[in-house]
Amino acid sequence: MEHRVRYVFLGAFVFGLFLAGAWAILWQSKYAHNESFVYFKVQTAETVSGLNEKAPVKLLGVSVGEVSTLYINPNDSESVDIIVKVKAKTPIKEDTYAIIEPQGITGLSYLLLEGGTRGAKLLKVSNDKDDENMGTIFTKPSLLSKVDKSFESIVEKIELLLESANKVLESSHSFVNENNMKYVEDILKDSAQATKSLANISKSLASKEKELDLITNNIIILEKEIIEAAKAVKNMSILGGDTMQSVSSSAKSVEQTMVLLSEKASEGMFDISSVAKDAALPLINSLYEMEILIGQLKSFIQNLENSPSDLLYKKSMQAPAPGEEL
């Protein structure tokens, strides 16, 4: 008798334990809740890697549902359809949009719903997840996608920049080609010859000093003779009467002019060698500077021939002299 009572209690206990377990499972899977859900479709052209079924759906940071299914749109191979299950009373508006956000460093993602202004209409809800006419939520690019696009744009710009730099280098290379170098060298040689000729001219001017003095002396002698001739003309004019008076006055003015010229000549006004020397001094200075400049240009061209890229970037490094320290 006692044995039978024990088995009944044992059976009741096991049965009760089974019921409690079933209730716990149902409670955990939220069957106990009498919560209803509605379905929306989210369409995106982005990659949905990291977004799985059961991934949380959040509205303004509040968890309002989960991802039900994901599949590639059969009519558009570049877009993905995500069916989301959202609590029935959640206000999903027509201007609500979705963003795929990463969940920390795990690589998983969740769907963040944002937007949804007060004045906007509620989006059409669907109770069946296979309903083809369910409301569609559109997506905005995620942060990663924005960064990705920005990098794509930067990479494109860098490519363009490199292409332009390449063109510039090609054009500079064509500028610094052998023919142009030869032309520049020829120009420099011609300049050097011109400089030498100028120096010779200035030297010969200075060496002609004696001859210039001789010419000046001859002018003075000539002037004296003209004065004497003028005097003779004057006498003639006196003898010649009134008609010659005008000739006489002209002769006087010529005589005065000649006297003035003589004075100026004696003052050194017509000292051509001195004038030439004064004029040549700045020229000589310029020639010295030009000579130095030509030397520098020759050195520069030689360096450029050795390393044409030095025109843009100083690449060639010279070895220090023995014992040379910085």
Added chain:
Amino acid sequence: MIRVLFIAILTASIFSGCVSKPKIHPNTSFIKINLPKNIEESLISHDITLAINMPTGTAIKSSKITYIDSNNLRKNYAYHRWSNFLTLQIQEFFVHSIAKTNLVFDVAKAQNRVDPTLILEIDISEFAQYIDKNENSKVVVSGSMRFLNPKEKKALFSKTFIYEEKMENLGVNELSLAYDRVFALWLKDTLKIIDNLGESYAR
């Protein structure tokens, strides 16, 4: 995934520039020919107006410091230069140092507007440092100089010269000091010549 990897590598390569060693050329330092410190004033001042022409010679038409190695190859110092072109420095050296002695009535550069009674012409054939296999070194300055009568364009005195000064150690400081010693010797000889000419030749 490949795109993310590409972006990561690109970012790493861009920022690697921040840690790479910069390829900046070291600053160039300059040396100059210094006037001797112990220039004595001459007791006699000759009635001479001396004009010093710009020295000539390819060895001095640059501001690079040249050395000749044991293989007889001419090379330049990489990070050191003369502070000005040697041709200008030598001319200024003689103008200022002779002026300091008061040996002549006036001394000027040939480019100045002075009417000289004596012209000094200098032609340099060598101006370099020689370094042998054992790293023994010396500086050599050689060439010719002549004094001219500007009116007759006639040489009153002419001579060739070669000055050598050994360096105890290699290095730019020692090099600068060696050149200073060479110029002090050269100046001393030049002053003697001017003094001799002054006695026989005057305005």
